[in-house]
Amino acid sequence: MESYLSMRNISKTFSSTGLKANDNVNLEVRKGEIHALVGENGAGKTTLMNILYGIEQPDTGTIMLSGKEIMITNPLAANKAGIGMVHQHFKLVNEFTVAQNVVLGTEPMKGAFFFDNRKAEADVAAVIEKNRFHISPEMKISEISVGQMQQVEIIKMLYRKAELLILDEPTSVLTEQEIQRLFKTLRELIKQGKTIIIITHKLAEVKDISDRITVMRKGRVISVKDTADVDESEISRMMVGKSVVFDFDKGVDGCRDAVMSLENVTIKKKRQGRPILDGISFEASTCEIIGITGVAGNGLTELEDVIAGLERISSGRVYHNDQDITNITPKALRDRGLAYVPTDRLKRGSSLETSVKENLILTTHHDFMNSGGVFDEVKINEHSKRLISEYLIDGHADVPIGTLSGGNIQKVILARELEMVKDFVLFSEPTWGLDIASSEFIYEKMLEMRARGVAVILISSNIDEILALADTVIVMYRGRIVAKKASGPELTREVIGEYMLGLKDDYSTDDDCSSDNDHSKNDFKGEDN
Amino acid sequence: MKSNKKLLAAAVIFLLLITPVLVFAGGQQEAEPEAPMVEKEEAPEKKAEPFALAVVVPGVTAGSPLYEQLVEGAQQAVDKYPNASMKVVELGFNQAEWAEKMTSIVATGKYDVVISSNPSMPFVCMELAGQFPDQKFIFVDAFIEGHPQMASFLYNQVEQSYMLGYLAGLITTSDMTGANADLKIGIVVAQEYPALNKMMVPGFLQGAQAVNADITLDYRVVGNWYDANKAGELAKSMVDAGVDVIGVICGGAAPGVFEVAKERNKYVMYWDDNSYAKAPGVIAGCGALHQTKLVSEVVEDAINGKVKFGTGVKLNSRDGYIEFIGDDPNYLDIIPAAMQAEHKKVVDSIMSGSLVLEVPEL
Amino acid sequence: MKVNRSDWFVTASALLITLGAAFAVMLVMIFIMSETPGETIYYFFAGPLTNKYYLGNMFNSAIPLILTGLGIAFAFRSSMFNLGGEGQVYAGGLAATAVALPLPAAGAFFGITISLLAAVVTGAVIAGLSGFFKMKWRTDELISSFLISNALIYIVDNFITGPLDDPENNLLVTSKIAEQYWFKKIFLPSNLDISIFFIAIIAVLAFYYLFKTHQGYEMRMCGLNPEFARYGGINVGKYMILPMLWSGAFHGLAGAVAVFGTSHACYKGFSGGMGWNGIAVALIARNNPIAVIPAALFFAYLEAGAKSAMINADVTIEIASIVQSVVFFLITAQAIYNFVKFRRKAV
Amino acid sequence: MSNGEFSIPLIHNSISIMTPFLLAAIGGLMTELGGMLNIALEGLILIGAFFSVIFAAATGSLFLGILLGILMTIFISWIFGAITLYLKANVFITGLATNLLAGGLTAVLSFHLFGTKGVLMFNDLPSLPSLNVPALHGIPVLGDILFGHNILVYMSWLIVVVAWIVIYRTPFGFRLRGTGSNPNAMSALGLKPQNYQMIGILISGFTCGLAGAVLTLNLGAYVPNISSGRGWIALVVIYLGGKTPFGILGAAFVFGLAESLSNYAQGFMDIPADFILAFPYIITVAAMVIMSVIQTRRED
Incomplete structure (x- = not known):
């Protein structure tokens, strides 16, 4: 079958790092297919797609589209050629509405000078209608959920009449249900004659959605296969050289003493009708991983902040070892031994311009003083050297942490936090965007903590992760706990999914339930039509 | 931390580089103390001592x-x-x-x-x-x-200021087109300094009050020597407060006052220099120091070694270095003849020494 | 290490390019404006170094710049913007003078100590106020420090020309402080005084404080990434006030040192430019306390050169500001660094 | 003495005082929205002040003077922008550099062209025409306050409205805001954030040129350093005005009123002039702190 897109002999070396990101790569994509580009982090997938989208220029190689060689010098040229890309990290202007974000750069005009906002909204509404998205064009980005933000990114490209759509790790921030929605949308787009390239390293999804697969490793193409011809472990082998399956032991019985407990924790903000957190109560106990999940925008972030002491609560109590620690400062909490691996590892978890060494001593720098009150460089160097080898961090102690790969940054954070663990640790989205090997490393550490008797709180929107690790699963919906269940065979992703979407609720009166469901701008309204 | 070591090294090297210069410069200086750089061009054809x-x-x-x-x-x-x-x-x-x-x-x-x-x-x-x-x-x-x-x-700046003040007093009590019924004159100064506070402002007021003891002085400060627009705004507020003659001792900021005086048909008193031409029709009186x-x-x-x-x-006005410029066509145009005569009498009495205005201790 | 040395080279080369460009502009200007360009160039570049008096004064004028530079570096390292340097220097000078004047007979050590302390505290409180507003109500410290400083300048003016004015002379200046407080001159006939050694030590201590103590570490972390700092259990609010206190303290000290070392009385407007130039010095030094010393010297050199050229040759002082502007335009230009880096790679 | 009769001229004068702040602040807003702090306003005003009056004197036409003065200011702002954006220099330092350049350049040119670094008087220059609509002037109070200003004052109001339209109703303003808010969103779509920032800087050159023209053409004279810190105040006005054109109009008026009040106060308040001169700054900082207190309260 004739190739729709063919990228030939693409090579790219980054001058700043000397890294050869793409080494003579060939990619063939057929019209009307969903083509999965898989590989571990750093395999060169994103670079290849950035070249296709005109963000990077290749050192060598040619790009042919519908049999014609094209030059793609910038994203505008890519748009013109009918290529659109949805980035892993959304590129949206928070202050603008959905419609405004979509039309940015190709605004509909009223007369020669004026931007026609009404027409923008109408045009975007038409695109939304046609592709059956569920989002309102006049809402501001700051008001919508992560899943909806991704829809906006896709709408942006459809509005630009993209025929070939590139999606970079589109599912990394989505819930199971949102992923299914996305896939439905993608299939819909294929029906309309579009072509899609999807970058991912989640094997189940590859199997589920794609027609063909190109596997990359270390800047080269390893293999091109029809999806039907391979199974997950085979893909995985091609990606990393070995097969990976997550299957961990559950926690030991007994040894369950409450370490940290929340009682009726509530956050109310002025001018917001519904509390952001509403009567949250649970206990994190020793020898246990407690998994908290939910769709983004339902209170996970706030709960993370509350546990970490970064957000004040309006009412309720928080206890640590039976001592009231409600609304104490993050510093006081740290002094009590809170170890915490945050969701936002780039903004919160690390200081990008600071050296790895200095990042490693954030929470413990008081311990590195010599008698004169001055930093003991020798001690600090030994400390960082030890952690770098212990946590398999690929990077030098003296370079800014921002120059490390995402997985290595996460390992630095992990090393720092786990070094100071006393009796409880909080992980939030610990494997977000990481490759399999790094994720596995983190899971091992987490289990190691549990084995040591530490109370582990795992906040994650990744259901697989929750199911694989958590001994107790808590599901949040609209700021409330809607389910708290011990793990077991009957707790499947489907069950959790129903709770996440508010379809089931173990803790509410009927009144609450009905009022929950008629929320007009609900993302998932009319889900199954 | 690396970059700091780098910069530390840079600092040390810089200081090392600068040290010999310092030592060298010091040594040279000691060798020939107070050795000035002699002007080479001055050397030829000199009869007298340069x-x-x-x-x-x-x-x-x-x-x-x-x-x-x-x-x-x-x-x-x-x-x-x-x-x-x-x-x-x-x-x-x-x-x-x-x-x-x-x-x-x-x-x-x-x-x-x-x-x-x-x-x-x-x-x-x-x-x-x-x-x-x-x-x-x-x-x-x-x-x-x-x-x-x-x-x-x-x-003797008191004398100059007195002359200007006396004229201001005459104007504000007159029925000239720009004059009003209020017995108010004003002065805009750039900044306060001793000669101003001790000689010029008191002399100005003294002169005006010699015409009518009820005349009051509206005194305002610009804050610097260059904000002409601010001086103009001050002048506006003074005019609104009933001032019809404004003395200006505010250097570069003076054009602001001129402009407002022109717009509002008021009069300006100017010190130290014949400056009628700077704002014709607006500057009604000018003192002059013959500093040149x-x-x-x-x-x-x-040069002749006679100092x-x-x-x-x-220096008093009778020494010929202080003067009121009373013969400028602008002055003659603005001020009615009778008033000119009256003012001249006072100026003359100062020049002749019959009216003595002492210089205060500065 | 290898990487390091090449960075060194890049920084130095980029600096040379910048200075080269400034030099070129300078030459063009001198050739246009001066009738004796050779002489002007000589006096501009060599002038400050050829004569003990100029050289000493050049170093002397660097002293307050080092202090204000340190003050700004501390603030910037913590991502706090102190635009109120001018007023803080001025108020510091006044405070030191106001404390020293009523103590004409006290011992030198005691008198100097409490005067400097007064200056440091005054500066710190003024700048700290902006930090406090920021911590408490998120008031933009850049604007508030600037406004407070502007208001203060007038108020200090009033003290100098009013209550503290010396009735004996015709200057806008306070009375002279007692002679035992004057800093010892070390490089006669110039004004350079002993404080330069102390200032150098202060710069080194500042470096140690910033990079080797836990408070310095916390301050820098707050500056680089406040969320990270808060997450790590650092009291971020404290580091909105503390760096401003330091910054103001350095500025206040700069004012006091200028008075006690050079003018021995508080002149109206003596601080003019010290605050602004401190910002430039700090940025040229990339907010490194030790690099502040050469940066301040460089700055003082440019000024001294212009002064020397003005006095000995036939150009006006403004030529210096044009040359300075060229240096400022290019000194932080990333593209020049990248250019040198790229060329180096290509070789 | 300090009663009713003063309030009308007081407000009338605050309008003329606020005009340069307002103009410079609107230009500064354009760079601010593009995500850059524009320290250079002060220098740009000075450039505009100098060139507009000397060009006006040279051509004998106010219009040409303003036009050429603005062009010159735009040129200087282009240098500032090009070095900042294309050579990727620190915007704060290049802003300071622009201010230094403005001071140096005007002095050197003034010395070369007129043989003096001091005041340049151009007595033959016509003064700026003012707008008087006799019919509307009759409206009590408001008529007295709103009319009788020079045309540049009305132009500044027009510019506020145009700025609002440009910022909120044109693709340019839309992209400019996008640039300041998230430059990555712009570059991901192939739009170059620098281009919009550059235009923002050039607009600030335009309005600062006009602000400078107000200062000198009002007087028919140029005084070195005539900008007298107005660019810095403009920066304050941008923040105080909440970074919106009409907010800036309000903030500029507040500052103009404070300044005007202090001018009048010198006449009847028996406290040292220095304290009165400090007054506008104290008022502004107090207003700023109070505003942030209110805002924090509201958010909690």
Whole structure:
């Protein structure tokens, strides 16, 4: 079958790092297919797609589209050629509405000078209608959920009449249900004659959605296969050289003493009708991983902040070892031994311009003083050297942490936090965007903590992760706990999914339930039509 | 941390580099102390002893009539003598730097005499004079007595201000087109300084009150010497408060007052210089200090070695260095003849010495 | 290490390019404006170094710049913007003078100590106020420090020309402080005084404080990434006030040192430019306390050169500001660094 | 004395005082929205002040003077922008550099062209025409306050409205805001954030040129340093005005009123002038702190 897109002999070396990101790569994509580009982090997938989208220029190689060689010098040229890309990290202007974000750069005009906002909204509404998205064009980005933000990114490209759509790790921030929605949308787009390239390293999804697969490793193409011809472990082998399956032991019985407990924790903000957190109560106990999940925008972030002491609560109590620690400062909490691996590892978890060494001593720098009150460089160097080898961090102690790969940054954070663990640790989205090997490393550490008797709180929107690790699963919906269940065979992703979407609720009166469901701008309204 | 080590190294190297320069410069200086760089061009065809004059402007020449005249007067004198040369140096507005800059000038050893114009200059140069006992200073618009290296000439600014104040008083009590019923005159100053507070403002008010003791003075400060728009706004608010004659002692900010006076048909009094032409029809009275003449004479004396150092001279209007400009066509146009006559009487009585206005202790 | 040395080279080369460009502009200007360009160039570049008096004064004028530079570096390292340097220097100078004047007979050590302390505290309180507003109500410290400083300048003016004015002279200046407080001159006939050694030590201590103590570490972390700092258990609010206190303290000290070392009295407007130039010095030094010393010297050199050229040759002082502007335009230009880096790679 | 009769001229004068702040602040807003702090406003005003009056004197036409003065200011702002954006220099330092350049350049040119670094008087220059609509002037109070200003005052109001339209109703303003808010969103779509920032800087050159023209053409004279810190105040006005054109109009008026009040206060308040001169700054900082207190309260 004739190739729709063919990228030939693409090579790219980054001058700043000397890294050869793409080494003579060939990619063939057929019209009307969903083509999965898989590989571990750093395999060169994103670079290849950035070249296709005109963000990077290749050192060598040619790009042919519908049999014609094209030059793609910038994203505008890519748009013109009918290529659109949805980035892993959304590129949206928070202050603008959905419609405004979509039309940015190709605004509909009223007369020669004026931007026609009404027409923008109408045009975007038409695109939304046609592709059956569920989002309102006049809402501001700051008001919508992560899943909806991704829809906006896709709408942006459809509005630009993209025929070939590139999606970079589109599912990394989505819930199971949102992923299914996305896939439905993608299939819909294929029906309309579009072509899609999807970058991912989640094997189940590859199997589920794609027609063909190109596997990359270390800047080269390893293999091109029809999806039907391979199974997950085979893909995985091609990606990393070995097969990976997550299957961990559950926690030991007994040894369950409450370490940290929340009682009726509530956050109310002025001018917001519904509390952001509403009567949250649970206990994190020793020898246990407690998994908290939910769709983004339902209170996970706030709960993370509350546990970490970064957000004040309006009412309720928080206890640590039976001592009231409600609304104490993050510093006081740290002094009590809170170890915490945050969701936002780039903004919160690390200081990008600071050296790895200095990042490693954030929470413990008081311990590195010599008698004169001055930093003991020798001690600090030994400390960082030890952690770098212990946590398999690929990077030098003296370079800014921002120059490390995402997985290595996460390992630095992990090393720092786990070094100071006393009796409880909080992980939030610990494997977000990481490759399999790094994720596995983190899971091992987490289990190691549990084995040591530490109370582990795992906040994650990744259901697989929750199911694989958590001994107790808590599901949040609209700021409330809607389910708290011990793990077991009957707790499947489907069950959790129903709770996440508010379809089931173990803790509410009927009144609450009905009022929950008629929320007009609900993302998932009319889900199954 | 790396980058800091790097910068630390840079700092150390820089200091190492600078050290020999420092040592070298010091050594050289000791070898030939006080060795000035001799002006090579001055050497040929000299019959008389060469005479080098430094004209030091404590501030900026441009925009200040007195400093302009200082430079002009010195130039006139120097031009007459081929053996004489001069160099103008401006000290800028930061008084804290004056002494240092003055020292730099004197330390060159190039200049036989330093001339400057400002009541504060004797004080600025006092310490310096001790360090350089051969240096001679001449100060105009300043007073110091008994210092062997210094000669000084002080204008009786009370007289000038009194003349202007008297005219202002006449105008505000008159029925001239711009005058109103309020017995109010005003003055806009850039900043407050001793000569202003002790001679000029009191003299101005005294003159006005000699016309009518009920006249009051509206006194406002711009805050700097250059914000002409602010001066204009102040003038507007004064006019709104009933002022019809405004004295301006605010240097570069004065055009703001001129503009407002023009718009609102009010009158301006101007010190130290015949400046009627700067705002015809608006400046109703101008005093003048004949600094050009004074400086030219003094410098000539200096070139001929005739200046008596150690003296302080107070110059009154009868000495011919202070004057009210009463013959300018602009003045004659604006002021009614009767008023001119009345004003002339007072001016004459001061010039003749029958009305004595003492210079206060500065 | 290898990487390091090449970075060194890049920084130095980029600096040379910048200075080269400034030099070129300078030459062009001198050739246009001066009738004796050779002489002017000589006095501009060599002038400050050929004569003990100029050289000493150049170093002397670097002293307050080092302090204000340190003050700004501390603030910037913590991502706090102190635009109120001018007023803080001025108020510091006044405070020191106001404390020293009523103590004409106290011992030198005691008098100097409490005067400097007064200056440091005054500066710190003024700048700290902006930090406090920021911590408490998120008031933009950049604007508030600037406004407070502007208001203060007038108020300090009033003290100098009013209550503290010296009736003996015709200057806008306070009375002279007692002679035992004057800092010892070390390089006569210039004004350079002993404080330069102390200032150098202060710069080194500042470096140690910033990079080797836990408070310095916390301050820097707050500056680089406040969320990270808060997450790590650092009291971020404290580091909105503390760096401003330091910054103001350095500025206040700069004012006091200028008075006690050079003018021995508080002149109206003596601080003019010290605050602004401190910002430039700090940025040229990339907010490194030790690099502040050469940066301040460089700055002082440019000023001294212009002064020397003005006094000895026939150009006006403004030529210095044009040359300075060229240096400022290019000194932080990333593209020049990248250019040198790229060329180096290509070789 | 300090009663009713003063309030009308007081407000009338605050309008003329606020005009340069307002103009410079609107230009500064354009760079601010593009995500850059524009320290250079002060220098740009000075450039505009100098060139507009000397060009006006040279051509004998106010219009040409303003036009050429603005062009010159735009040129200087282009240098500032090009070095900042294309050579990737620190915007704060290049802003300071622009201010230094403005001071140096005007002095050197003034010395070379007119032989003085001091005041340049151009007595033959016509003064700026003012707008008087006799019919509307009759409206009590408001008529007295709103009319009788020079045309540049009305132009500044027009510019506020145009700025609002440009910022909120044109693709340019839309992209400019996008640039300041998230430059990555712009570059991901192939739009170059620098281009919009550059235009923002050039607009600030335009309005600062006009602000400068107000200062000198009002007087028919140029005084060195005539900008007298107005660019810095403009920066304050941008923040105080909440970074919106009409907010800036309000903030500029507040500052103008404070300044005007202090001018009038010198006449009847028996406290040292220095304190009165400090007054506008104290008022502004107090207003700023109070505003942030209110805002924090509201958010909690």
